[in-house]
Amino acid sequence: MGMATEANGDKKLRTDCSTVGEVIREERVYPSEEFRASSWISSREQYDEMYRRSVDDPDAFWEKEAEQFFWKTKWDNSDGKMHSENFDLRKGPITIEWFKGGKTNICYNALDRHVKAGKGDAIAMYWEGNELEQNKKLSYKEVLDNVCQLSNFLRSVGVKKGDLVAVYLPMLAELPIAMLACARIGAIHTVIFGGFSAEALAQRLLASGAKVLITTSGYRRGHKVIRMKQIVEEALSRLLEEEGHSIETCLTLANDSAVKRQDVPWTARRDVWWQDVVPRYPTVSHLEWLDAEDPLFLLYTSGSTGTPKGIVHTTGGYMVYTAATFKYTFDYHEGEVYWCTADCGWITGHSYLTYGPFLNAATVLVFEGIPTYPNPNRWWDVIDKYNVNIFYTAPTAVRSLMRFGDAPVKAHHLKSLRLLGSVGEPINTNAWRWLHEVVGNGRCPIVDTWWQTETGGFLITPLPGAWSLKPGSATLPFFGVQPAIIDPEGNELSGEATGALCLKGSWPGVCRTILGDHERYEMAYFGHFKGYYFSGDGCRRDEDGYYWLTGRVDDVINVSGHRIGTAEVESALVSYPMCAEAAVVGYDHQVKGQGIYAFVALKDNTRNFDEIRQALITTVREQIGTFAAPDKIHFAPSLPKTTSGKIVRRILRKIAAKELDDLGDISTLANPEVVDQIIALTGN
Numbered sequence: 297m298g299m300a301t302e303a304n305g306d307k308k309l310r311t312d313c314s315t316v317g318e319v320i321r322e323e324r325v326y327p328s329e330e331f332r333a334s335s336w337i338s339s340r341e342q343y344d345e346m347y348r349r350s351v352d353d354p355d356a357f358w359e360k361e362a363e364q365f366f367w368k369t370k371w372d373n374s375d376g377k378m379h380s381e382n383f384d385l386r387k388g389p390i391t392i393e394w395f396k397g398g399k400t401n402i403c404y405n406a407l408d409r410h411v412k413a414g415k416g417d418a419i420a421m422y423w424e425g426n427e428l429e430q431n432k433k434l435s436y437k438e439v440l441d442n443v444c445q446l447s448n449f450l451r452s453v454g455v456k457k458g459d460l461v462a463v464y465l466p467m468l469a470e471l472p473i474a475m476l477a478c479a480r481i482g483a484i485h486t487v488i489f490g491g492f493s494a495e496a497l498a499q500r501l502l503a504s505g506a507k508v509l510i511t512t513s514g515y516r517r518g519h520k521v522i523r524m525k526q527i528v529e530e531a532l533s534r535l536l537e538e539e540g541h542s543i544e545t546c547l548t549l550a551n552d553s554a555v556k557r558q559d560v561p562w563t564a565r566r567d568v569w570w571q572d573v574v575p576r577y578p579t580v581s582h583l584e585w586l587d588a589e590d591p592l593f594l595l596y597t598s599g600s601t602g603t604p605k606g607i608v609h610t611t612g613g614y615m616v617y618t619a620a621t622f623k624y625t626f627d628y629h630e631g632e633v634y635w636c637t638a639d640c641g642w643i644t645g646h647s648y649l650t651y652g653p654f655l656n657a658a659t660v661l662v663f664e665g666i667p668t669y670p671n672p673n674r675w676w677d678v679i680d681k682y683n684v685n686i687f688y689t690a691p692t693a694v695r696s697l698m699r700f701g702d703a704p705v706k707a708h709h710l711k712s713l714r715l716l717g718s719v720g721e722p723i724n725t726n727a728w729r730w731l732h733e734v735v736g737n738g739r740c741p742i743v744d745t746w747w748q749t750e751t752g753g754f755l756i757t758p759l760p761g762a763w764s765l766k767p768g769s770a771t772l773p774f775f776g777v778q779p780a781i782i783d784p785e786g787n788e789l790s791g792e793a794t795g796a797l798c799l800k801g802s803w804p805g806v807c808r809t810i811l812g813d814h815e816r817y818e819m820a821y822f823g824h825f826k827g828y829y830f831s832g833d834g835c836r837r838d839e840d841g842y843y844w845l846t847g848r849v850d851d852v853i854n855v856s857g858h859r860i861g862t863a864e865v866e867s868a869l870v871s872y873p874m875c876a877e878a879a880v881v882g883y884d885h886q887v888k889g890q891g892i893y894a895f896v897a898l899k900d901n902t903r904n905f906d907e908i909r910q911a912l913i914t915t916v917r918e919q920i921g922t923f924a925a926p927d928k929i930h931f932a933p934s935l936p937k938t939t940s941g942k943i944v945r946r947i948l949r950k951i952a953a954k955e956l957d958d959l960g961d962i963s964t965l966a967n968p969e970v971v972d973q974i975i976a977l978t979g980n
């Protein structure tokens with residue numbers, strides 16, 4: 297369907313598909329001439345030229361990107377350098393600085409700057425609630441007013457520059473507002489995902505040392521009512537009893553449509569209702585000018601691989617980097633409606649729901665609900681209702697909506713869509729195709745953005761007007777990003793290669809430390825390969841220089857000497873129509889060293905398992921090769937996931953190894969009950 301095939305900037309034009317066995321191994325998807333012509337980066341030549349400059353002279357490149365922002369004081373250029381870094385532990389501690397000495401404020405640049413430029417009436421945010429009838433819209437001026445009032449309140453309770461403020465909220469409009477209010481006064485926000493339990497919340501509050509907490513009485517998520525203040529109460533009393541740590545102010549938004557004021561536990565003096573205090577403050581609030589290297593926020597990683605790390609991002613470099621990546625990757629043009637389905641509890645909600653878009657004066661849609669409430673039409677309804685142009689989501693959500701077939705999507709015109717995006721995990725090729733063909737009607741390029749909490753913004757991503765896509769590949773590095781593929785001995789490989797994905801040299805958005813544990817930061821990211829940032833992910837670079845993420849390096853399976861990435865096998869399994877989701881892990885195998893253990897969730901559990909098992913094995917054999925065929929297939933009701941929706945293979949690895957007493961941290965799971973169900977089904 298409608299795949300445009302005209303030449304774009306690519307020098308090497310090739311046939312659209314190459315086939316291995318009976319399966320399409322590689323296909324190219326080109327942007328339409330119309331898309332290309334209007335995009336910021338509209339040819340490979342333009343990218344190549346800019347990329348070269350960004351790597352040859354990063355200071356000059358990023359200074360130019362930074363000039364659009366307001367700087368109270370320009371950065372220190374006295375030694376002819378605007379950034380400095382040590383990426384090599386052999387030369388001393390890891391340090392990274394960009395725009396040091398420059399004084400700015402990210403909230404000013406995200407809001408005041410636009411209002412001053414006459415864009416105060418432009419819509420900053422459309423908010424769509426969990427319930428169909430709940431929605432509102434806020435102009436840039438209105439967001440600024442709200443931010444100022446809240447920042448004045450925070451000051452009034454003693455919050456100063458450098459203090460930590462914890463935010464534990466669902467996706468209400470007040471969540472990005474709270475982040476910006478902190479940034480305005482130089483307070484460091486730490487958003488704690490609203491789906492976390494009292495225990496997980498208490499851990500993060502304690503680790504961060506926050507004294508002020510912003511929350512709500514409760515909220516609705518699908519059919520469920522979540523009594524958020526109740527969870528806070530439990531977390532806070534636990535903190536006080538066990539650790540002697542107390543929150544001094546708990547600002548609580550009354551969300552009466554979910555949980556009424558009178559129905560929440562309340563501690564006088566500590567607890568204040570947002571509606572009773574915040575609107576009383578003036579809608580002007582003076583700005584705290586921050587050094588570019590002053591911390592902006594603290595955020596815990598998803599916990600896919602172990603205990604979450606408290607990642608610290610700073611002000612100036614993060615601002616410039618998120619703004620540039622947002623503009624070029626989403627090819628954002630003024631007036632477009634952009635929807636990112638991520639929660640502000642994760643980095644995507646920071647960089648690409650809040651800072652990146654607002655820095656670009658974009659119109660952002662914030663959706664509180666879930667894709668299947670009140671029915672699986674909801675997302676598509678929302679796209680048509682707000683005429684969403686750019687839609688950024690995650691593979692886990694795509695896979696879950698594919699379960700409902702094409703009909704809900706097809707019942708909508710989705711004509712406004714221009715560009716689609718994916719983040720969080722490798723996107724299986726058939727999920728990619730479904731998104732492209734069914735949702736995007738074959739018209740919309742997909743930006744498969746590879747990045748991490750630690751990287752602040754996109755590192756490997758398509759620039760959608762500049763080159764053709766290959767489904768499943770994140771394609772090429774963003775400006776200033778120098779990927780390196782490294783073998784287990786630490787050698788950097790050139791040309792076509794597979795190995796650990798590392799980065800040479802810093803980019804402005806990279807995190808500067810782990811809160812209170814710089815050594816863990818140095819060991820986790822710079823301890824493996826000297827002189828490089830190690831991402832923890834495996835990767836293949838193909839003959840065209842495109843990058844393919846193969847999964848976490850720790851998850852790589854070595855079968856009879858073949859190193860097999862989890863992503864490829866899972867992608868093959870998921871291409872089998874009855875398979876909803878799959879995760880593969882290695883286990884000790886007497887002959888092969890490691891065998892492949894596949895956990896598979898089916899769309900429908902009433903089928904004949906033996907037949908499906910055989911069909912799945914055949915699928916992998918045909919698509920990859922006999923060596924990659926799973927040795928064991930274990931049907932599971934669903935797979936364990938982090939609260940951000942990612943499959944947690946480390947727990948599955950323990951189950952496959954029958955190490956049931958040592959499952960590790962399951963507190964970051966969204967669905968811990970699944971672990972017991974899977975174990976019960978192994979018969980262990």
Ligand code: ATP
Binds near residue numbers: 597598603745847848
């Ligand atoms: P933790 O670091 O606590 O184990 P996490 O790595 O899941 O958790 P995030 O920083 O949210 O926490 O996720 C970054 C990771 O997500 C990447 O390292 C990569 O494994 C995966 N990822 C993100 N985007 C993509 C993508 N487009 N393609 C493939 N993998 C991706």
Ligand code: MG
Binds near residue numbers: 597601748
């Ligand atoms: Mg990680």
